Amino acid sequence: MKAKKLLAIGMTLLMTTGMAGCGNAAAGGSAAATAQSDTTTAAGASVSADAASTAAPAAEAKEENPIITTTGGDLNMSWWGGDSRHEATMKALDAYKAKSGVTVSYSYGAWSGWEDSMAAMFSTNTAPDVNQINWNWIYQYDAAGDKFVDLNTVADTLDLTQFDQKYLDMCTKDGKLAAVPISMTGRIFYWDKTTFDKAGISTPTSLAELEAAGKTFKEKLGDDYYPLAIGEYDRMILMVTYLESKYGKNWVEEGKLQYDEKQVQEGLEFIQKLETEHVIPSLATIAGDGADSIDKNDKWINGKYAGIYEWDSAASKYKSSLAEGNEFVVGDEFKDMGKYQGGFTKVSMAFAISTTCKDPEKAAALLQYLLNDDEGTTILATERGIPVSKAAYANLEKQNLLDPDVAEANKKVMDYNSFQIDPTFEASELKSTDGVYYDVFGGLSYGDYDSATAAQTLIDGVNTVLSAN
Amino acid sequence: MAKSDAAAGEKQKVTLKKFFKNNFGFLFILPWLIGFCIFKLYPFASSLYYSFTDYNLFKGVSKFGLFNYESVFHTAKIMKSFSVTFRYAFITVPLKLVFSLFIAYILNFKIRGVNFFRTAYYIPSILGGSVAIAVLWKAVFRDEGLLNTALGFIGIQGPSWLSDPHYALYVICLLRVWQFGSAMIIFLAALKGVPMDLYEAAALDGAGKWRQFFSVTVPLITPVIFYNLVTQLVQAFQEFNGAYIITQGGPRNSTTLISLLIYNSAFKSYNMGAASAMAWVLFVILMAMTGIAFASQKHWVYYSDEDGK
Structure with missing residues (x-):
């Protein structure tokens, strides 16, 4: 009997450890399953239209579609994005094979969960040769400078003169050019003009008009209608834009947060005021909508949420998600937030070559094709935003391949926004759903934090990340 | 002397044969056993080790403790x-x-x-x-x-x-x-x-x-x-x-x-x-x-x- 019990306990122990494995597998599987999604675009939408919609990772969270991987090429490459980007990139790789004889295998998927899997690959030195990377990965994964090839060493093959030095500087760390920028991006307002027309007002061109619109929407359209809908990370960016407009300082400079507790509290109260004055819905309201993202939210689709604050590259995605008949317009940066031109721009995404790549010259030749070559850039068009490569831009402009909404939004952002962000701004400890930004703005919106506590929590969280980098 | 060596050798042979006969079954579960050791036991043991460190995927280990x-x-x-x-x-x-x-x-x-x-x-x-x-x-x-x-x-x-x-x-x-x-x-x-x-x-x-x-x-x-x-x-x-x-x-x-x-x-x-x-x-x-x-x-x-x- 004793032996039987011991056996039973032993089996339970084994089962428990075994199930721990199952649990992890399920976790990973699920992560992958969720990561693997992309519902981006309506079939038949023009390449350039969809394209930019997935240019910025923040604009494409939780889309659905499986991670696809092929093997056996002379080089391999990874990227994230939506269907149209996948199709265009594969087409470009096929064309490159026809032109150069180089076969490129690839791995692609949607943004959600992508960073987790790439982090694992970079940490284990198993990443593909060529990778589409998020800007902060240079600092997050290549902190020791051992993950990405210095692209200056392949400058004979990859024509870096097509890129403004200021953009190359953004991808340079400790004198090493870790990546080559593909496009630049920043935040701007987009409006559903039809709903504003229904409320009898024009789309806001200033903060004062936006604040007034909250009241008008409530009175004329009802409690369910809001002129703007923004999530946690959007709130953080809008708050920083407000503070930059008012105080004229970068959020973080030289590894130090530039704002004191009082100023941060003021920024948080600005956001909270928008919520209490019916300009933006509470985070509980948005969560209760049960949508993965605003573009999939019925209330945006049908005009109950009549505005968003998004990356310039996301214009087409939000435009195509609106119900038929609702007119989408690119808004303006608000000039009455303060005396400075608040708002930042950043490298939307970049290409990097892994140090594990056996033939960096061959990889650089591929990048030259994708970034600067007429044929390559024509196929990719604005799939990754408005290109910063002068050769690519000139080619697309000549061929009329620049999506008008994305181009308009990008121009407005680049012309107005005058601040920079520190790469740690997008650190996953801050930006992820488990991070500080979600905690702070969630705490404020749900009433768990007052503005003073929220300010202190935000400052502590940012300083913790800054001190660790 | 040579006789006793031969006897010892024979005995060792028998013991080995017996050992293989008795443990032949392990051969059948070897694939599972290898998989278990690599994918369960090793991660299990290493996670115990890492739990006493500040192991970061990109920064490695710099300190040990509770x-x-x-x-x-x-x-x-x-x-x-x-x-x-x-x-x-x-x-x-x-x-x-x-x-x-x-x-x-x-x-x-x-x-x-x-x-x-x-x-x-x-x-x-x-x-x-x-x-x-x-x-x-x-x-x-x-x-x-x-x-x-x-x-x-x-x-x-x-x-x-x-x-x-x-x-x-x-x-x-x-x-x-x-x-x-x-x-x-x-x-x-x-x-x-x-x-x-x-x-x-x-x-x-x-x-x-x-x-x-x-x-x-x-x-x-x-x-x-x-x-x-x-x-x-x-x-x-x-x-x-x-x-x-x-x-x-x-x-x-x-x-x-x-x-x-x-x-x-x-x-x-x-x-x-x-x-x-x-x-x-x-x-x-x-x-x-x-x-x-x-x-x-x-x-x-x-x-x-x-x-x-």
């Missing part, structure tokens, strides 16, 4: 996550056991189309925690979803299931209870093993259906109830999918189960050391819960081969 375990017990977010996990387990396990036993009991009757119903009830277990189910769950439980619309028809204004921290956990719990198929199948097998003559004897003694169920069926299937209890408990404490795909741990961490927090710590913050420590605390809790279950079985589990003990 600090991760200290932070487990001194970090409000982690303690809240354990608390949520306990609530989740204590809600879902009894509910799932009762529900699966109830359905198995019904499906044990001779009714027309019973095989169809058995299959139908098992389907949720196959679907599992997939993206499709997340979409379905959100469609049902969102503010203007099916449930609140149905409640609205009878004049009740439903709460915000997904966005109210008081209700969100129940949405996740329900997903788990809904996947009762495997427990149901096991119960069904156990119910079929209950001798019919015991029911006949009980009926002769005047026992009705309920009395038969509680006085005959339940005592005889207690070993299976115990088995399901332990497995469901283990699974509930390790639940990840529901929280990850439906609520991402929100609102306000009200559905951040410990497995999700471990995942976030490991793969979003790259803090493997802290994640390993949390995983080991979870493991100890699981072992303790399993131990309690085993200790309790002598009071309520009936094994027919032990003279009723």
Whole structure:
């Protein structure tokens, strides 16, 4: 009997450890399953239209579609994005094979969960040769400078003169050019003009008009209608834009947060005021909508949420998600937030070559094709935003391949926004759903934090990340 | 001398032959054994080591100590996550056991189309925690979803299931209870093993259906109830999918189960050391819960081969 019990306990122990494995597998599987999604675009939408919609990772969270991987090429490459980007990139790789004889295998998927899997690959030195990377990965994964090839060493093959030095500087760390920028991006307002027309007002061109619109929407359209809908990370960016407009300082400079507790509290109260004055819905309201993202939210689709604050590259995605008949317009940066031109721009995404790549010259030749070559850039068009490569831009402009909404939004952002962000701004400890930004703005919106506590929590969280980098 | 050497050699040969003969069976399980060692035992042991370090995926290890375990017990977010996990387990396990036993009991009757119903009830277990189910769950439980619309028809204004921290956990719990198929199948097998003559004897003694169920069926299937209890408990404490795909741990961490927090710590913050420590605390809790279950079985589990003990 004793032996039987011991056996039973032993089996339970084994089962428990075994199930721990199952649990992890399920976790990973699920992560992958969720990561693997992309519902981006309506079939038949023009390449350039969809394209930019997935240019910025923040604009494409939780889309659905499986991670696809092929093997056996002379080089391999990874990227994230939506269907149209996948199709265009594969087409470009096929064309490159026809032109150069180089076969490129690839791995692609949607943004959600992508960073987790790439982090694992970079940490284990198993990443593909060529990778589409998020800007902060240079600092997050290549902190020791051992993950990405210095692209200056392949400058004979990859024509870096097509890129403004200021953009190359953004991808340079400790004198090493870790990546080559593909496009630049920043935040701007987009409006559903039809709903504003229904409320009898024009789309806001200033903060004062936006604040007034909250009241008008409530009175004329009802409690369910809001002129703007923004999530946690959007709130953080809008708050920083407000503070930059008012105080004229970068959020973080030289590894130090530039704002004191009082100023941060003021920024948080600005956001909270928008919520209490019916300009933006509470985070509980948005969560209760049960949508993965605003573009999939019925209330945006049908005009109950009549505005968003998004990356310039996301214009087409939000435009195509609106119900038929609702007119989408690119808004303006608000000039009455303060005396400075608040708002930042950043490298939307970049290409990097892994140090594990056996033939960096061959990889650089591929990048030259994708970034600067007429044929390559024509196929990719604005799939990754408005290109910063002068050769690519000139080619697309000549061929009329620049999506008008994305181009308009990008121009407005680049012309107005005058601040920079520190790469740690997008650190996953801050930006992820488990991070500080979600905690702070969630705490404020749900009433768990007052503005003073929220300010202190935000400052502590940012300083913790800054001190660790 | 040469003779004794030859004898010793012969003896060694026989011993080796005997050894191989006796352990030949291990050859058959070698593939599993290798897989177990590489994919279970090694990660298991290394996670114990890492739990005493500050191992970061990109920065490596710089210090050793008990600090991760200290932070487990001194970090409000982690303690809240354990608390949520306990609530989740204590809600879902009894509910799932009762529900699966109830359905198995019904499906044990001779009714027309019973095989169809058995299959139908098992389907949720196959679907599992997939993206499709997340979409379905959100469609049902969102503010203007099916449930609140149905409640609205009878004049009740439903709460915000997904966005109210008081209700969100129940949405996740329900997903788990809904996947009762495997427990149901096991119960069904156990119910079929209950001798019919015991029911006949009980009926002769005047026992009705309920009395038969509680006085005959339940005592005889207690070993299976115990088995399901332990497995469901283990699974509930390790639940990840529901929280990850439906609520991402929100609102306000009200559905951040410990497995999700471990995942976030490991793969979003790259803090493997802290994640390993949390995983080991979870493991100890699981072992303790399993131990309690085993200790309790002598009071309520009936094994027919032990003279009723």
